[in-house]
Amino acid sequence: MTNSGHAEFTSRVPLHTFTGESGYLTGMIDYEENIIDFYLDLNTLRTGIDRRDRDMFRTLNVDEYPFAEFTGEFETLPDLQSAEKQFVVVVGEFTVNGVTQNLIIEGSIQSDENGIVLAANWNLLLKDYEIEPPGILFYRVNDEVNIHVKALLKPQKREESLNNN
Amino acid sequence: MKTKSLFGIIASITSLILFQDITQAQLPRERVQIDEPVENVFWATTNIGISTVRNLSASNLNTTIVHTFGPVNSGIDQFFGLDDGANTRIGIDYGISDRLSIGIGRMTFNKIVDIRGKYNFLRQSTNGNRPIDLAVKTSAGINTTSGIELEFSDRLSFLLSAMAARKFNRFSLQLTPMFAHFNLVADGNPNRLFGLGILFNYELNDRFSVSSEYLPVIGKRNSGTRDALGVALNIDTGGHIFQLFFTSSQWHGEQFIMANNRDRFLEGDFRFGFNIYRVFGLGR
Structure with a gap:
């Protein structure tokens, strides 16, 4: 269980890339039931320019979603007792802007004395989630966005995770 | 047909059960409560001519271009002041941290180069823990006009101002007591000037706001000068902030407005001008 995971996206506009980050990725792995559940409050994403953040929130419809x-x-x-980094494939549904798509994500998982470190990286197309790439005059944000997440999950009882995160 | 319908019903029920299972296994979705600063107390780091509490984020570079033209009441012959020549200031500011910025600029009048810094002590917070923004600005201006045979120290002027602001929903108010010092002044004029900037901003929507500023000089003032007044329309284009304004003063920078404005806005002595702001994120 974590509520302080790192989530990051990298987006491109002509001649420039920019990154948005959040340290509020929340999620859990229920090993017994084989359930992985993560969510991010999009209002916690920051790109370093507050006006760009505001436009990003508007683009992602964060008030509604x-x-x-x-x-x-x-x-x-995977073997959660293993201290070795293991390659994992996760299958599920990703939802943003109120649109859900099936997704297969490749990542890694590794146990250490503090818990389990989960990392994943994937690309998404804004059009798949009905997100209109923001544009200004002659340039427009690229449709493809790279997502990177990394989280340290600490052991917690299942009931506690579901009732009180 | 019946077989298909039956299959569909079974599939729907199965999906529903599975979906319920997954939903029940999900973490409850909770919004993060961040004690973060109130955004857009003012839309730009300067409102017409007076600095606002707005500051740059760390590693952001802000470029500004400021123009003020001649008096509108000069009529069609001078195309309402546009033919009179503008006082232009071009400048850059850089955010050293989220609270501290430094900048440099140059304006046409007296070829003044100014260096400045702004520091935010307090940021109004969304959860109400901090009710106001508090910031200070200091600036030094250097008259770089050649051929006037002034000592370097005689070319200098200084400004120290404090800014206190609060945003009430769409309406923002700022009070800015300020102190200016000119090393060299004309006979009879004071070296020190005190003023109180009063600014407001009202957001019409996400793209437009109207703002105003009034700068009375308090106490002894330069001969023939008047308190400055200006009104502006702010436009957020997504990448730039444009301020289109009418103002009595053609000067830029608080100390120069206090020292030099001779026009009365309410008597029709105002001029058109515009400010353009563009922020570049250099950090990431």
């Missing part, structure tokens, strides 16, 4: 969410399962359960 405040969360980006992923719920899914491991294709093959």
